Amino acid sequence: IQYEFNVVETTQEKIVREKRRNSIKNGFLHAWRGYSNYAWGYDELKPVSNQGINKFNGWGATIVDSLDTLWIMGLMEEFDKSKEFVSHLNFTNSNSETNVFETIIRYLGGLLSAYELSKAPIFLEKAKELGVALLPAFDSATATKVFYVIGEVVC
Numbered sequence: 001i002q003y004e005f006n007v008v009e010t011t012q013e014k015i016v017r018e019k020r021r022n023s024i025k026n027g028f029l030h031a032w033r034g035y036s037n038y039a040w041g042y043d044e045l046k047p048v049s050n051q052g053i054n055k056f057n058g059w060g061a062t063i064v065d066s067l068d069t070l071w072i073m074g075l076m077e078e079f080d081k082s083k084e085f086v087s088h089l090n091f092t093n094s095n096s097e098t099n100v101f102e103t104i105i106r107y108l109g110g111l112l113s114a115y116e117l118s119k120a121p122i123f124l125e126k127a128k129e130l131g132v133a134l135l136p137a138f139d140s141a142t143a144t145k146v147f148y149v150i151g152e153v154v155c
Helices: 011-039 061-072 076-087 100-118 121-138 141-154
Strands: 044-046 051-053
Touching (some): 011 051, 044 061, 061 076, 061 100
16 A cells, blocks of 8 residues: 655655654554543544543544554554444444534545455444445435445445
């Protein structure tokens, strides 16, 4: 998935690149630990009050949306904990209206990218479950046909 750049970097350039990479990873870990400690299972963390909030169906949007980042950064312990959380999600139960756009980009996108990177079958299984749950939002002949074609490609 990563492009192999054929660029020769100097020792100094490598030091700068690695310092930047580590800074980004540490920033992510700071945010992830805050979320994990104070809002695990909620969609988001309110950073001032350290409280969880559900704005995207209450299915742990931050967890699902972060799966690919966890994988790419090599944070396997965090990834495995998140995978376990995902395995128990029920996409047919929500205490709020569903924002279809946000659900597709955050949940469906998160699940499919996690599957593409890890090949863990649970992510594809959950993506299919979510896709089926979303079908009523596309209640027209054209939209349903397009969604089924996409589903066949994914399946």
